[in-house]
Amino acid sequence: MKNSALGRTYADKECIIRQGDVGDCMYVVQTGKVEVVREEGGVEVLLAVLDEGDFFGEMALFEQDVRSASVCSRGESRVLTVDKKTLLGRVQEDPSLAFNILRTLSNRIRKLNAELVRARGRSRT
Amino acid sequence: MRKPQRGPSLADSLTSLPQAKSSDLSLEDGSEIAVIGGGPAGSFFSYFVLGQAKRVGLDIRVDIYEPRRFDESGPSGCNHCGGIISESLVQILAAEGINIPPDVVQRGIDSYMLHTDVGSIRIDTPLVEKRIAAVFRGAGPSGLGESSWSSFDAYLLNLAVSKGAQVRRKLVSGVEFEAGRPHLRSPDGLNKGYDLVAVATGVTSNFFQLIDDLEIGYRPPRTVKTFICEFQLGSETIQAQLGTSMHVFLLDIPGLEFAAVIPKGDYATMCLLGHDIDNQMVEAFLASPEVKGCFPNPEMIPEHVCFCFPRINVQSAVQPFGDRVVLVGDCGVARLYKDGIGSAYRTSKAAAKTAVLHGIAMEDFKQHYWPACRTIAKDNRIGKFIFAFNHLFQGRRFSQRAVLRMTSWEQQKKEGPQFMSMVLWDLFTGSAPYREILRRTFHPSFWIPFAWNLVAAVFSRGGGKKIGRPL
Numbered sequence A: 001m002k003n004s005a006l007g008r009t010y011a012d013k014e015c016i017i018r019q020g021d022v023g024d025c026m027y028v029v030q031t032g033k034v035e036v037v038r039e040e041g042g043v044e045v046l047l048a049v050l051d052e053g054d055f056f057g058e059m060a061l062f063e064q065d066v067r068s069a070s071v072c073s074r075g076e077s078r079v080l081t082v083d084k085k086t087l088l089g090r091v092q093e094d095p096s097l098a099f100n101i102l103r104t105l106s107n108r109i110r111k112l113n114a115e116l117v118r119a120r121g122r123s124r125t
Numbered sequence B: 001m002r003k004p005q006r007g008p009s010l011a012d013s014l015t016s017l018p019q020a021k022s023s024d025l026s027l028e029d030g031s032e033i034a035v036i037g038g039g040p041a042g043s044f045f046s047y048f049v050l051g052q053a054k055r056v057g058l059d060i061r062v063d064i065y066e067p068r069r070f071d072e073s074g075p076s077g078c079n080h081c082g083g084i085i086s087e088s089l090v091q092i093l094a095a096e097g098i099n100i101p102p103d104v105v106q107r108g109i110d111s112y113m114l115h116t117d118v119g120s121i122r123i124d125t126p127l128v129e130k131r132i133a134a135v136f137r138g139a140g141p142s143g144l145g146e147s148s149w150s151s152f153d154a155y156l157l158n159l160a161v162s163k164g165a166q167v168r169r170k171l172v173s174g175v176e177f178e179a180g181r182p183h184l185r186s187p188d189g190l191n192k193g194y195d196l197v198a199v200a201t202g203v204t205s206n207f208f209q210l211i212d213d214l215e216i217g218y219r220p221p222r223t224v225k226t227f228i229c230e231f232q233l234g235s236e237t238i239q240a241q242l243g244t245s246m247h248v249f250l251l252d253i254p255g256l257e258f259a260a261v262i263p264k265g266d267y268a269t270m271c272l273l274g275h276d277i278d279n280q281m282v283e284a285f286l287a288s289p290e291v292k293g294c295f296p297n298p299e300m301i302p303e304h305v306c307f308c309f310p311r312i313n314v315q316s317a318v319q320p321f322g323d324r325v326v327l328v329g330d331c332g333v334a335r336l337y338k339d340g341i342g343s344a345y346r347t348s349k350a351a352a353k354t355a356v357l358h359g360i361a362m363e364d365f366k367q368h369y370w371p372a373c374r375t376i377a378k379d380n381r382i383g384k385f386i387f388a389f390n391h392l393f394q395g396r397r398f399s400q401r402a403v404l405r406m407t408s409w410e411q412q413k414k415e416g417p418q419f420m421s422m423v424l425w426d427l428f429t430g431s432a433p434y435r436e437i438l439r440r441t442f443h444p445s446f447w448i449p450f451a452w453n454l455v456a457a458v459f460s461r462g463g464g465k466k467i468g469r470p471l
């Protein structure tokens, strides 16, 4: 079934997006895993490992800023590109299409809040 | 039934279009919905109506009536279709969280091969990425043994079931109103009332014609006969002959609007769309050298393993809704010749949102569902104009040559805008609305080089050749 998965195949460690690049699409992992890595002052921090069905690069849909992190394949993966134009064109007709993305973003904020509380707790002790 | 009082939630504000006063008919806790037909429109409707209801805290029940078993091979499990899931639908479903699994995608398509009477050209996806899915709607053609692939319609139906829908393996024979509620009848004595009936029976069975009798003002869509057949070639031959390209044909055969050979796993599906396709047209098509060239031995095209002449919606229904009744997918409004599954998604989701967030009276569907249908219907009018124009091109060799020349030049330069390639890509894939395709053809960067290529084509008489990357 090698012809059947959708999207593009990325080899181990191959980057799908790079921190600092300008982007105009979001991505959805079809098979395999990808790592979200942010570089800060020469140090690389692993922010998350994403799985089948997870998406990334969605910030480019809402703002004109550069990519805030790099996303690279962990092992071989297959990733589908979703064009900003296609998605926003549909969102205009059907705003509820953004619901799934907003739900994931809201989950991520919830996790970040929890991390922040944990980090503050650690710095107090 | 009065509308329950609910405070506005994020879901409400995200999903509602500008609010208008809704009627008194609405869904409430315990409401029951019947969905007649478990093809894409029925499954999408059920999936979204249950999802929306959950978001606003509404407890409803959905029964899907579908006699077909999509996991069976041959006609009993098949919904008669080319099985192309368009580039835009693949992306939008992914954004919805619906990722078509690899065991459903028989082949990911990353390019189109355009065949005309004067030559062929390959057009790659703008991102050289497999964003079009070739699927079987059922398990596959008659006589199929063990298969590693699953049916697309079964996948969608299971998604609806995962949201809580119940599947009833019954053929519905009629709908009648009793005490203001629609009741379903079946040959085995079913007589059950529902709060809302969503009709998603497509146009292959004649069921949609019966809705006329409900006197809700519905007028069925106009349909024409098409042709589909399957060739069993084996995956290696398919890879070598057809690759991961969909092969489309613009040939000078009167009445033929569009024809395609679609590579799947072990099979190739051939589809002919036009004005009531008949055996003669099929034979003329199969006899053309461009079609023969797609097979390993052009002198001997293998026998097809199954075929049918299904109907396709070519003119939208009038008023596909009434109090407590809504028609979605092909039996309502569908996109002309392209992306029928995409329009089933759009109309079903719009109807589901209307039912949950606005109400289930005729007035609710008119205000909140009909605009989505009207957008498709209006676009189809532009589509008809484009196809009429396309006829002019198909019938003249010099204009075929001009299109090939311009596309070939664009495909070879790789960089910069590709106006003709994009127009053809969107026309064949159904990825963009017809309005958008027409708009692009008005751009000077399209018509100035096209005019130049037309002049050049009049003076050049070179034979057709394959241009572009090998498969």
Ligand SMILES: Cc1cc2nc3c(=O)[nH]c(=O)nc-3n(C[C@H](O)[C@H](O)[C@H](O)COP(=O)(O)OP(=O)(O)OC[C@H]3O[C@@H](n4cnc5c(N)ncnc54)[C@H](O)[C@@H]3O)c2cc1C
Binding pocket: B036, B037, B038, B039, B040, B041, B042, B065, B066, B067, B068, B079, B080, B081, B082, B083, B084, B085, B086, B170, B171, B172, B173, B200, B201, B202, B203, B204, B205, B207, B226, B227, B228, B271, B272, B310, B311, B312, B328, B329, B330, B331, B334, B338, B339, B340, B341, B342, B344
């Ligand atoms: C030749 C051809 C090629 C096509 N190729 C493509 C393509 O490549 N890509 C694309 O997107 N679209 C394509 N289409 C269009 C596509 O097939 C339809 O737009 C799509 O199937 C519509 O979905 P639907 O759910 O409305 O109807 P259907 O898919 O027809 O489903 C209707 C369902 O209702 C059930 N049903 C019918 N009557 C009853 C009843 N009385 N009781 C209970 N159940 C009932 C049927 O069993 C069926 O499962 C093609 C169409 C044709 C004719």
